[in-house]
Structures are given as C-alpha cells and as structure tokens.
Amino acid sequence: MNSNVGLFLHRWAKQDPERTGISDAGHDDVALSYVELDDRASLVAAHLLARGLGPRDRVAICTANGLEFVAAWFGAVYAGCATLPIAVHSTSREIAFRLEHAQCGALVTDSDRAGVARESAERAGTNPIVMQVEDAIEEARDGVAPVGVPPDAFAMLLYTSGTTGAAKCACVTHTSLGAHTRALVDQTIGLTQDDCVLGTLPLTHSYGIRSTLLVPFYAGASTVFVPKFSPRRTLELCNRHQVTWLPGVPTMFIAWANDDTVAPPTSLRWCMSAGAPLLEDVRLRAEERLHAPVRQAYGLTEANLTAINAPPDDAVPGSSGKPVAGVEVRIATESDAELPRGAHGEVLVRGPNVMAGYLDDRLATAHVMRGGWLHTGDIGFIDEDGRLTIVDRTKDLILRGGASIYPSEVESVLAEHPVVRDAAVVGQADDYYGEEVVAIVVADSHVSVEALDLWVRERLASYKAPRRYAFTDALPRSGSGKTLKRRLRDQLVSGEIETEELRPDRPAE
Numbered sequence: 001m002n003s004n005v006g007l008f009l010h011r012w013a014k015q016d017p018e019r020t021g022i023s024d025a026g027h028d029d030v031a032l033s034y035v036e037l038d039d040r041a042s043l044v045a046a047h048l049l050a051r052g053l054g055p056r057d058r059v060a061i062c063t064a065n066g067l068e069f070v071a072a073w074f075g076a077v078y079a080g081c082a083t084l085p086i087a088v089h090s091t092s093r094e095i096a097f098r099l100e101h102a103q104c105g106a107l108v109t110d111s112d113r114a115g116v117a118r119e120s121a122e123r124a125g126t127n128p129i130v131m132q133v134e135d136a137i138e139e140a141r142d143g144v145a146p147v148g149v150p151p152d153a154f155a156m157l158l159y160t161s162g163t164t165g166a167a168k169c170a171c172v173t174h175t176s177l178g179a180h181t182r183a184l185v186d187q188t189i190g191l192t193q194d195d196c197v198l199g200t201l202p203l204t205h206s207y208g209i210r211s212t213l214l215v216p217f218y219a220g221a222s223t224v225f226v227p228k229f230s231p232r233r234t235l236e237l238c239n240r241h242q243v244t245w246l247p248g249v250p251t252m253f254i255a256w257a258n259d260d261t262v263a264p265p266t267s268l269r270w271c272m273s274a275g276a277p278l279l280e281d282v283r284l285r286a287e288e289r290l291h292a293p294v295r296q297a298y299g300l301t302e303a304n305l306t307a308i309n310a311p312p313d314d315a316v317p318g319s320s321g322k323p324v325a326g327v328e329v330r331i332a333t334e335s336d337a338e339l340p341r342g343a344h345g346e347v348l349v350r351g352p353n354v355m356a357g358y359l360d361d362r363l364a365t366a367h368v369m370r371g372g373w374l375h376t377g378d379i380g381f382i383d384e385d386g387r388l389t390i391v392d393r394t395k396d397l398i399l400r401g402g403a404s405i406y407p408s409e410v411e412s413v414l415a416e417h418p419v420v421r422d423a424a425v426v427g428q429a430d431d432y433y434g435e436e437v438v439a440i441v442v443a444d445s446h447v448s449v450e451a452l453d454l455w456v457r458e459r460l461a462s463y464k465a466p467r468r469y470a471f472t473d474a475l476p477r478s479g480s481g482k483t484l485k486r487r488l489r490d491q492l493v494s495g496e497i498e499t500e501e502l503r504p505d506r507p508a509e
Contacts, residue, residue: 003174005155006041006077006146008181008217013038019193019220024066025237026227034220037070042143044075044108047136051129053105055080055149058157060099060128062086062117062204063110064227068133069203070213072108075136080147081105082154082171085204088113089461095120102157102169102359104128108136151175157359158206160301160404169359170302172206179326179352180305181214187325188310189272191219195244196267199225200234200252206304207274207402211247221245231255238265246290249275249402250282251433253294257285268292270311274299275402276434277390280317296320298390301404303327303349303374307388319387327351329388331381336371339381344391347380348373396485398427398435405437405464407485413459417452419445424475424483425466428492428499438499439466440488442474449500468499 012019017035024030032040053059059076061083063069076083084102086095099107099120106129109117114132121130155174185191197216201208203225216223224241226234229252238246244267248256253273268290273283274297286294297308298320306329309321323329330338331345339345354374357365368375379392398405407425414423422442427435441452449469456465470492476484491497 002146002148003151003153003178004077004080004146004149005174005178005181005214006074008178008214009034009038009041009074010078010146012217012220016193016220020222021217022067022070022199022222023224023241025224025233026064026066029240030067032067037067037074039143040067040071040137041074041078042145043137043140044071044133045078045147046142046144047131047140048076048079048081048106049144050140051106051131053079053081053129055147055153056082057105058082058084058102058154060084060086060095060102060104060107061109062088062090062095062107062113063133064088064112065199065203065208065225066227067225068110070225071137072133073203073209073213076108077155078144078146080149080153082157084157085209087202087204087461089463090116091459091461092116092119092123093459094461096123096125098159098169099124099128100126106131108133110134149174152356154356156206156209158301160406168361168364170355171357171359173356176352176354176356177210177214180324181210181218183325183327183352184210184215184305185219188308189215189245190310191215191221191245193220195219195221195269196241197221197223197245197247198234198238198241198243199223200229201247201249205403206301207247207249207299210304211272229255231259232261235259235262235265238268239263242267244269246271246292248273250278251276251401253278253286254282254432257282257289259289264289264291266291270295272297272308272310274305276399277318283315283317298388299353300376300378301355302368303351303354303376306349306351306353309387316383316387316389319383319389321388322386323351323388324353327353329382330373332373336373341382341384344379344381347376347378347388347390349376350374398425398437400427400430400435400437400463401433403463410437410439410456410460410464410466413456414439414441414452416459417447417455419443419447420452422475424485424488426485426489426492428468428489436468437464437466438468438470438492440470440472440475440497442472449502453502468501470497470499472497 012034199212295309380390430436
C-alpha cells in the first residue's frame with residue numbers, strides 16, 4: 001500500500017479534475033484546479049528525480065503561501081522526498097544551518113527569494129541544488145505520479161529551535177501525517193468539498209500546512225492563499241470567496257476584532273485559533289466581528305493539533321477542547337504518574353499526530369518520548385468532560401503571535417556582538433502578540449538599542465528580534481550559574497527593570 005500523502009492531491013485530480021484547489025491572492029486571485037495543481041506537482045517531482053533526488057532525500061522549500069509552495073511541497077512529496085519548509089523571512093544564516101544540519105539535497109524557492117537561496121546554499125557547504133519552482137516546471141519532461149514510500153518514510157521535517165545551540169528537527173512520517181489528517185477532517189473539523197478555507201497562516205509552519213493545505217486537500221475543499229497577513233485584505237477575501245472556515249492565531253483574531261473597515265463575513269461556519277492562548281475577551285469580540293464561533297485548539301510542532309474545542313461542542317472559556325480522534329492525552333506528575341481529572345500536571349500526548357522523533361538525535365528523542373508518551377513541557381488539566389485546558393508552560397520558549405521563539409537562539413546572536421558581555425532573553429506580556437521578546441543586556445560599553453536591533457536582524461528572521469531592551473550591570477544567576485529568568489520577568493513586571501522599546505511592530509492594514 002502506498003503511504004504517500006501526495007495521494008491527497010492526486011486522488012482529487014483523478015476524481016474531480018476541474019474542482020478548484022486553490023486561489024492565490026498573491027497572483028491576482030488566479031485559481032487552479034486540482035488537475036492543474038497535480039500537473040505542476042508531477043513536473044516538479046520529475047525534475048527532482050531527473051536531478052538525482054528521490055526517496056529518502058530531503059528537499060528544503062522556501063516560498064510564500066500560494067501556488068509555488070503547493071507545487072514545490074507536493075512535488076517533493078510525489079518524488080518521495082522529505083520536505084523541509086523554511087520561513088520566508090529567514091536569513092541566509094538560518095537557512096544555511098537547516099540545509100547543512102538536515103543534509104538537504106535541494107532548496108526549492110521562488111524568484112523573490114532566489115538571491116538569499118543561492119547565498120544560503122553557498123554558506124551551507126553541502127552543495128545543495130538551488131532551483132526555482134517555475135524553472136523546475138518548465139525544464140521537466142513528463143510528470144510522475146506519487147511514488148511508493150514505506151510507512152516510516154519522512155514526509156516533513158520541522159525545526160523547533162534555532163540555528164545555534166541544541167537545534168531540534170521534528171520528523172513526521174507519511175503514515176502519521178495521513179492518519180492525523182483523516183481524523184481531523186472526518187471526525188473533528190468536518191470539512192467537505194463545499195468548504196473554502198482561508199490560508200493566511202504560514203505554510204512553512206506545522207499548523208499552517210496541516211490546517212490550510214493537507215486538511216482541505218484531503219477533503220476536496222478549496223483554499224484561498226494569502227502571502228502576507230493584513231486584517232482588511234483577509235476579510236475582503238473572506239467575502240469575495242465565501243470562505244467557510246478560518247484558522248488563525250490569536251494576534252490575527254485581535255486584528256480582525258479591531259478592524260471595522262470591511263463588512264463582516266457572512267459565510268463563515270466557524271473559526272479556529274491555535275499557536276498561543278486565546279483570551280476570552282478576544283474570542284468574544286472576534287465572534288461578534290466575524291459573525292461566527294471562534295474556538296481554541298492546542299498543539300505543538302512535535303504533536304500538532306492535539307485537541308480542538310470544535311463545534312458542535314459548547315465553547316468553554318480557556319479550554320482547547322477534546323483530543324482529536326486517535327490522540328490520547330493524559331496529565332502526569334514529574335515522575336510520570338497519571339493524575340486524576342482536574343489535577344494540574346504536565347501534558348503528555350500519544351497518537352498519530354506525534355512526531356517519529358528528532359532528526360539524528362536519539363538522546364533528545366528518548367528523553368522527550370519517555371514511556372512512549374510525548375512530554376510537552378506544558379502544564380494543564382483535563383476536566384470531567386475530557387476537555388484539555390493549558391495553564392502554564394515549563395519550556396522557556398516565547399510565543400509571539402503564534403510563532404515559537406527560542407531565547408537561546410537570540411541570546412547566542414546577541415553574545416556575538418563585540419560589546420555584549422552577557423544577555424538574557426525572556427517573554428513579556430503584550431496586548432497584541434500575547435508575548436513580546438525582551439532582551440536584558442550586560443554591555444562593556446555603550447551600545448544603542450537601534451544598533452543591537454540591526455545586529456540581530458542581519459542574523460535572524462525579523463520576528464525573532466527583541467522589540468524591547470534593558471541594560472543592567474549583571475544578570476541574576478543560581479548557584480549553578482543558571483540565569484534566573486523568572487526573577488527577570490518579575491522585575492520587568494514590577495518596573496524594577498525598565499526597558500527601551502523600538503518602533504511599533506504591527507501588521508499593515
């Protein structure tokens with residue numbers, strides 16, 4: 001049996017070839033049918049195979065949301081390759097790290113990112129092939145159908161931390177991705193061929209690719225892809241295309257709730273928020289603005305979309321709802337003993353949505369997968385009705401607008417600055433992004449926040465750059481030398497540490 005998830009697209013190209021698969025708002029709303037998308041993917045696959053790439057090889061993809069990404073991702077999957085989506089705002093330093101660490105044989109990109117792609121390949125030192133999607137389609141001969149892959153073959157590789165330190169790459173198999181997608185569509189989300197999804201989440205992240213590409217393609221629905229988020233533009237597209245399902249992150253729902261320039265959508269059945277906690281006030285205001293229920297979901301890169309508070313279940317403030325079909329969730333103590341309903345403890349997950357492990361890191365995999373359960377590092381409880389609520393995180397990551405930012409990555413870049421002697425990066429509550437990145441710096445001589453901002457942005461994607469800086473003579477440390485970040489966060493809240501804020505950073509209207 002062929003486990004290739006490329007069959008999601010290929011199947012509809014055979015069964016209902018003229019059905020619209022996507023509309024690309026980045027290309028004047030051009031619409032492509034399932035058979036047209038299948039043709040493009042099959043030609044990209046043929047090009048990859050002709051260049052000597054195939055099953056077990058790894059192909060990085062760095063393109064904006066839209067037809068180029070769809071053709072590149074499914075093309076690589078058709079060829080049996082593992083895909084490695086890379087955020088479009090990544091610097092050449094970040095891309096080169098992933099190319100080298102994952103030993104990618106190719107980097108597929110678009111014309112807007114061709115320059116940084118070539119620079120990244122040169123920096124990587126592993127000599128990956130760099131190709132643009134349209135060039136691959138034009139140069140290919142006859143297309144190929146999805147090749148057969150074994151059940152344990154990797155379909156997708158997703159990085160969960162940065163370019164320095166202990167980077168981790170979560171590996172997702174074709175079997176896992178297929179089973180989880182089927183469960184989402186058939187038993188939780190309930191998408192059908194009549195649905196239209198708004199694809200404004202980045203396809204280079206697990207939440208975006210699962211909810212706006214794989215889920216609708218399995219269901220035979222259509223997706224309207226938007227290359228860059230704007231509250232006004234996305235609401236206009238919802239009205240124009242009669243969008244019925246809207247997945248997003250809390251910052252998007254804040255922006256939609258605050259935008260009154262466009263008539264509210266009339267076609268939405270319901271909306272889903274994930275990536276960070278959704279405040280009840282935001283949920284209610286967004287529901288009023290969007291004229292549709294807004295529900296919360298929970299997941300992480302290693303186990304995406306674990307639980308969803310989906311209709312027809314009632315909305316429960318703060319709850320992520322019940323586990324997706326086939327997924328098990330339990331709450332445990334530090335010694336992994338299961339806790340009763342209502343008790344707070346670490347959230348453990350087991351099921352088809354869980355990664356196979358971290359790439360080439362058996363020790364980290366064994367640690368996080370102790371006893372056959374993924375240890376999420378999140379603290380939560382399960383109520384009497386089986387609904388999951390997340391109350392805290394034990395991990396040090398910062399959730400900014402639904403994007404995970406690892407402080408160690410930003411700290412390493414700051415430490416490379418010639419006058420920075422020490423640095424700590426923490427998250428601080430923010431009304432719009434949920435959390436904002438704050439850097440507390442110990443410097444040997446004066447340095448402006450603008451100079452540090454430029455330094456970081458030249459080395460990391462802009463969304464990871466601190467928006468607030470504080471300067472101090474020394475960082476608080478424990479007896480073992482570990483930075484006491486909780487104390488720093490408390491000092492920020494109390495005002496004991498004062499910050500300098502850079503220019504406001506909000507999406508364009």
